[in-house]
Amino acid sequence: MSHKPRFKIALLLLALVAWLAVAVYGYTQTITSTSSDGKKLTRVVVGYQKVDPADISRQRGELAKKMKAKGYKVVFKEFQSGAALMTALKSGNIDYARLGDTPPVVNQASGLDLVYIGAGASKEYGTGVLVGKNSGITSIKQLKGKRIAYAKGTAAEFTIIQVLAKAGLTTKDVTLVNMDQGAASVAFAKGNVDAWVTWDPYTATAQVQQDAKLLTNAKGLAMNRDFVVATRKYAKNHTKVSSLLIKYMGQDMTWATKHPTELIDMLSKTLKLSKKIMKLTVERRTFSMAPVTDAIVAEQQKIADVFYEQGIITKKIDINDALLDSK
Amino acid sequence: MDQTTTSPQTTHKARSFSFSWAGLLPFLLPILLIVIWQVSVSAGWVDSQLLPSPLAVIQDGIALWQTGELPKNISISLYRATTGFVLGGSIGFILGLANGLSMFSRRLLDSSIQMLRNIPHLSLIPLVIILLGIGETAKISLVTIGVMFPIYINTFHGITSVDPNLMEMGHAYGLSKWEQFTKIIFPGALPTILVGVRYALGVMWTTLIVAETISSNSGIGYMATNAQEFMDMATVLLCIVIYALLGKLSDLIAKALESLCLSWQNQGGASRE
Numbered sequence: 056m057s058h059k060p061r062f063k064i065a066l067l068l069l070a071l072v073a074w075l076a077v078a079v080y081g082y083t084q085t086i087t088s089t090s091s092d093g094k095k096l097t098r099v100v101v102g103y104q105k106v107d108p109a110d111i112s113r114q115r116g117e118l119a120k121k122m123k124a125k126g127y128k129v130v131f132k133e134f135q136s137g138a139a140l141m142t143a144l145k146s147g148n149i150d151y152a153r154l155g156d157t158p159p160v161v162n163q164a165s166g167l168d169l170v171y172i173g174a175g176a177s178k179e180y181g182t183g184v185l186v187g188k189n190s191g192i193t194s195i196k197q198l199k200g201k202r203i204a205y206a207k208g209t210a211a212e213f214t215i216i217q218v219l220a221k222a223g224l225t226t227k228d229v230t231l232v233n234m235d236q237g238a239a240s241v242a243f244a245k246g247n248v249d250a251w252v253t254w255d256p257y258t259a260t261a262q263v264q265q266d267a268k269l270l271t272n273a274k275g276l277a278m279n280r281d282f283v284v285a286t287r288k289y290a291k292n293h294t295k296v297s298s299l300l301i302k303y304m305g306q307d308m309t310w311a312t313k314h315p316t317e318l319i320d321m322l323s324k325t326l327k328l329s330k331k332i333m334k335l336t337v338e339r340r341t342f343s344m345a346p347v348t349d350a351i352v353a354e355q356q357k358i359a360d361v362f363y364e365q366g367i368i369t370k371k372i373d374i375n376d377a378l379l380d381s382k
Numbered sequence: 383m384d385q386t387t388t389s390p391q392t393t394h395k396a397r398s399f400s401f402s403w404a405g406l407l408p409f410l411l412p413i414l415l416i417v418i419w420q421v422s423v424s425a426g427w428v429d430s431q432l433l434p435s436p437l438a439v440i441q442d443g444i445a446l447w448q449t450g451e452l453p454k455n456i457s458i459s460l461y462r463a464t465t466g467f468v469l470g471g472s473i474g475f476i477l478g479l480a481n482g483l484s485m486f487s488r489r490l491l492d493s494s495i496q497m498l499r500n501i502p503h504l505s506l507i508p509l510v511i512i513l514l515g516i517g518e519t520a521k522i523s524l525v526t527i528g529v530m531f532p533i534y535i536n537t538f539h540g541i542t543s544v545d546p547n548l549m550e551m552g553h554a555y556g557l558s559k560w561e562q563f564t565k566i567i568f569p570g571a572l573p574t575i576l577v578g579v580r581y582a583l584g585v586m587w588t589t590l591i592v593a594e595t596i597s598s599n600s601g602i603g604y605m606a607t608n609a610q611e612f613m614d615m616a617t618v619l620l621c622i623v624i625y626a627l628l629g630k631l632s633d634l635i636a637k638a639l640e641s642l643c644l645s646w647q648n649q650g651g652a653s654r655e
Contacts, residue, residue, distance in 0.1 A: 067638045081461030133599045146512040237610035
């Protein structure tokens, strides 16, 4: 009778020890990233989302090396959602954030004192409205009365407004369904929604895997650029870091444009997507990162004005207020 | 009570003809589910793009294990979960103890804790980022918060529902405050506390998924949300299976702990009589 509990205790202890051992191993895994030689270097924290320009720079590694030579230690932090990225920027946990084109507008309207540091190339060919291959929808006009998936507050929201307007429709003529990319891709594949407004690599994934049709891309309607932004407080005191960061990131983007094969390899590995999908994505866009020009300010102003008209933001804003040398 | 599922050899009753059946029964549903799943994918009833077969999921698991990604993510998640559990469990236990034993502390703290208890963890994320940043501290503290409440409630409930007759008897025997606690209150509350531990182990894993969406590049929660984002269904399903297995494993440990502690209690009770 008495050997049973003892055996049980031994087994339990063994399980607990194994559990703890794995947990301790996990702990050692979490601290490897913050290694030594960062004593004298100034830390610069960049928040990014998967496969954006900052992620390409991170994986290539050149930017971190060049910044180190100038006395800065660049730390990249990955985020799964733009909202968490924004909160981290506001609270000072990250210094720079890579965002799409609409979040800076929405956040400026809600009172965040942010400044544009740099802007990337347009992604208008990979952004657009997808419809199922058997949907029979061939023109934008036919979207009337249909259910369209999009993600609120993203480039997709501006894109769908612009696309519908081109055909003389408004968002009231269709049923917009707010969904994140994961849910939307499933809903679209299952036919629960008739159309899906999204961007690459989601567009390319649906085109390759589900034979979806790109009803229209966003050419001339929505640029869907990448932006690097910072809070004004940080940007004001770190103009040198900003200019170096944009310069080196720009060099990485030039590399990306010139080396599509390496880039396709790198990105398809990161995302675990097929090379075919990444090829479609990479080949219909270019890469760049440079300071914001007047033309880009005008594009952003257009988004702000349209969002204000539609009631998406409640304050009229001037994009010039979000440039460093404006105040 | 349901010892038939864990250790059929120790049951004294009704094991005559169905020894092997009793042992297999708990696995019947999961196995059936996997077989139906595999058959319906192989037969083409469902699109394998949307729902990969169990075999594809296993292959994905092996591939991820070989690249070192899976062991790394599991161990990091286990570290976060364990630290959070130990911290949250201790805080919950101490608060439960304090509020169960002291009327003053109960008046002071209980209603505040009840208010905090029902806040969804997802809505706490912005607050956690602002207060604790985006590092490991933020993730672990979210697990701590999740684990704290079930342990607190069960400790508190266990202590307050100890049989008042026993307490009176202890009084009559002239037990000191400390003896009352170690001989009557704590043993009496132990079964309820252990139920809390079991429940908290489940909450630990569910909170961890949420916690691992705060700027991270490791952990099973990260793997799951990332795979979901890019519709890598094999990995999504793999993560679900891993969560199920980890959940079962922690439950087994909790159950073993339960049967050990309670068997001691029974023996003690028998010898005292």
